Amino acid sequence: MKSNKNNRNSYGKPIAISLFAHALLIVALLWGTDFNMTKSEPTGMVQAVVIDPAKVRQQAAEIRKQRETAAKKEQDRLDKLRRESEQLEKNRKAEEERIRKLKEQQAKDAQAAREAEQRRKVEKERAEKAEAERKAKEEAIRVAEQKRVAQEAAIAKAEQERLEKERAIKEAQEKAQREKEAAERAEQERIAKEKAAAEAAEKARQEQQRLEQIERERKEQEAALNDIFSGLESEAASNSAARSSQVDIELAKMGEIYKQLIQQHILTDSSFRGKECRVNLQLIPAGSGAIAGAVKVIEGDARLCNATKSAISQVRSFPLSEFPEVNAQLKNINLTYKPQL
Known part of the structure; x- marks a missing residue:
C-alpha cells in the first residue's frame, strides 16, 4: 500500500503541471481576444471626432500599423503560446511516457518485489523446515546418545556384576581347591606316616630277626671268629667302601630327579642356551x-638363576631316598642346572 501511495504522488505532480499549462494557454487566448476588442473602440471614437481626412488617414495608418504590430505581436504571442503548448504537449506526452515506463518499471519492481518476497518466504520456510529438521536430528541424536550411554552403563554394570560373580566363584573354587589339596596332603601325610610306621615296624622286626640270627651265628661261630678275626676286619673295610659308593650314586640319582622337576616348572628362554646356574637347596622333610x-x-647367569629359583618354588614336593644316609645329605644339596632346549 505504501508503494501505491508513492506511485500516486509521483504521477500527480506531472499531471498538475500539464493541467496548469493548458489553463494558462486558455487564459492567454481569452485575454488576446479581449485586447483586440478594446483596441477597436477608441479608433471608432477618434474617427467620429476627427474632421481632417489626412489626420484620419494618418491615424488610420497608425491604427492599422498599431493593429498590424499588435496583430504581429499577438501572432508572435500565439505562435509562442502554440510552441509552448506544443512543447507542453510534448512534455506531457514525454511525461506520460515516462510515467508509463515508470509505472511499467514500478510494476516490474513490484512484481520483482513480490517474487523476491515470495522467494524470501519460501526460503524462510525452507530454512525454518531445515532448522526444524536439524533440531529434530539433534534431538534424535541426543536421545540416541542417552540410550547408548544408558546401555553402556547397563552393560558395564552387568559386566561388573559378572566379574564379581566370577571372582566370588573363583575364590570359592580356589578355597575349595586349597581345602581339597590340604586334605589330600593331610591324607598323604597320614598314609605316609602309616606307611613309614609300618615300614619302620617291618624293618624293626626284620632287624630283630637279623640280630637274633646274628646272635645265633655268633654263638655258633664264636670260636671260629677268633681264628679269622683279621679276615673279618678286611671284609668290613670293603663293605664300608661299597656302602659309600652306593650313597654317592643315590645322591647323583636324586639330584637328576630334582633337575627334572625344575625343568618341568621353569619358563624356558632361548637366551638360556649354553648357560647354567648353581644353587644351594635346603629341603625340609x-x-x-x-x-x-x-x-x-x-653362581651362574642371573636371569637363569632367577628362573631356576622360581621353578623350585613351584615344585610341591621333592621325593626322598630310601636310604637315611642319602636323605641326611639331601637336606642341604648343591645343584648345577642346565636348561634342556
Missing part, C-alpha cells in the same frame, strides 16, 4: 617327601 626351604644362588 614333609610326609613322604620334602619341600624347598631356603634357595641360595652360588
Whole structure:
C-alpha cells in the first residue's frame, strides 16, 4: 500500500503541471481576444471626432500599423503560446511516457518485489523446515546418545556384576581347591606316616630277626671268629667302601630327579642356551617327601638363576631316598642346572 501511495504522488505532480499549462494557454487566448476588442473602440471614437481626412488617414495608418504590430505581436504571442503548448504537449506526452515506463518499471519492481518476497518466504520456510529438521536430528541424536550411554552403563554394570560373580566363584573354587589339596596332603601325610610306621615296624622286626640270627651265628661261630678275626676286619673295610659308593650314586640319582622337576616348572628362554646356574637347596622333610626351604644362588647367569629359583618354588614336593644316609645329605644339596632346549 505504501508503494501505491508513492506511485500516486509521483504521477500527480506531472499531471498538475500539464493541467496548469493548458489553463494558462486558455487564459492567454481569452485575454488576446479581449485586447483586440478594446483596441477597436477608441479608433471608432477618434474617427467620429476627427474632421481632417489626412489626420484620419494618418491615424488610420497608425491604427492599422498599431493593429498590424499588435496583430504581429499577438501572432508572435500565439505562435509562442502554440510552441509552448506544443512543447507542453510534448512534455506531457514525454511525461506520460515516462510515467508509463515508470509505472511499467514500478510494476516490474513490484512484481520483482513480490517474487523476491515470495522467494524470501519460501526460503524462510525452507530454512525454518531445515532448522526444524536439524533440531529434530539433534534431538534424535541426543536421545540416541542417552540410550547408548544408558546401555553402556547397563552393560558395564552387568559386566561388573559378572566379574564379581566370577571372582566370588573363583575364590570359592580356589578355597575349595586349597581345602581339597590340604586334605589330600593331610591324607598323604597320614598314609605316609602309616606307611613309614609300618615300614619302620617291618624293618624293626626284620632287624630283630637279623640280630637274633646274628646272635645265633655268633654263638655258633664264636670260636671260629677268633681264628679269622683279621679276615673279618678286611671284609668290613670293603663293605664300608661299597656302602659309600652306593650313597654317592643315590645322591647323583636324586639330584637328576630334582633337575627334572625344575625343568618341568621353569619358563624356558632361548637366551638360556649354553648357560647354567648353581644353587644351594635346603629341603625340609614333609610326609613322604620334602619341600624347598631356603634357595641360595652360588653362581651362574642371573636371569637363569632367577628362573631356576622360581621353578623350585613351584615344585610341591621333592621325593626322598630310601636310604637315611642319602636323605641326611639331601637336606642341604648343591645343584648345577642346565636348561634342556
